[in-house]
Amino acid sequence: MGELIAAMGIIRKVFDKYAGEEGDKETLTKKELSKLLREQIGEEFSSKEVDEFFKGLNQDGDSVISYQEYVVFVATLALMLE
Amino acid sequence: MGELIAAMGIIRKVFDKYAGEEGDKETLTKKELSKLLREQIGEEFSSKEVDEFFKGLNQDGDSVISYQEYVVFVATLALMLE
Numbered sequence: 001m002g003e004l005i006a007a008m009g010i011i012r013k014v015f016d017k018y019a020g021e022e023g024d025k026e027t028l029t030k031k032e033l034s035k036l037l038r039e040q041i042g043e044e045f046s047s048k049e050v051d052e053f054f055k056g057l058n059q060d061g062d063s064v065i066s067y068q069e070y071v072v073f074v075a076t077l078a079l080m081l082e
Numbered sequence: 083m084g085e086l087i088a089a090m091g092i093i094r095k096v097f098d099k100y101a102g103e104e105g106d107k108e109t110l111t112k113k114e115l116s117k118l119l120r121e122q123i124g125e126e127f128s129s130k131e132v133d134e135f136f137k138g139l140n141q142d143g144d145s146v147i148s149y150q151e152y153v154v155f156v157a158t159l160a161l162m163l164e
Contacts, residue, residue: 003122008089008160010088011163040087074086079153
């Protein structure tokens with residue numbers, strides 16, 4: 001298995017790890033997203049910043065982040081590594 | 083550093099590895115994309131399939147795949163792991 005597929009597995013595993021903490025295991029709540037940002041990006045975001053992040057990712061306007069919305073976040077992150 | 087950032091590093095490293103083989107080191111030629119697909123996805127794609135793949139990724143219609151276009155491919159791949 002190539003490194004790329006391994007990286008895909010990590011991306012999925014990270015989502016599942018945080019999405020599984022509370023509520024629906026298939027979506028990220030704001031609290032789970034905040035923890036993911038803190039632990040995975042290693043930065044302390046203010047609750048205002050997390051709110052903005054959450055709103056930006058939450059394309060369909062429900063109160064959670066789906067895996068698809070999370071992948072958009074990951075792609076944006078990858079583009080920042082330009 | 084979180085696993086997510088490590089996965090981003092792998093995504094970038096894989097791009098650089100193949101983009102660096104011929105021509106411009108910052109873009110993928112069709113030949114480089116074909117090799118990436120074969121080695122990273124582990125499937126033998128026909129040249130017709132690679133052509134279609136290439137056309138689909140090549141948003142700006144030039145003759146190479148940029149890092150941004152590659153990230154769209156990677157995000158699509160990640161979504162297939164739904």
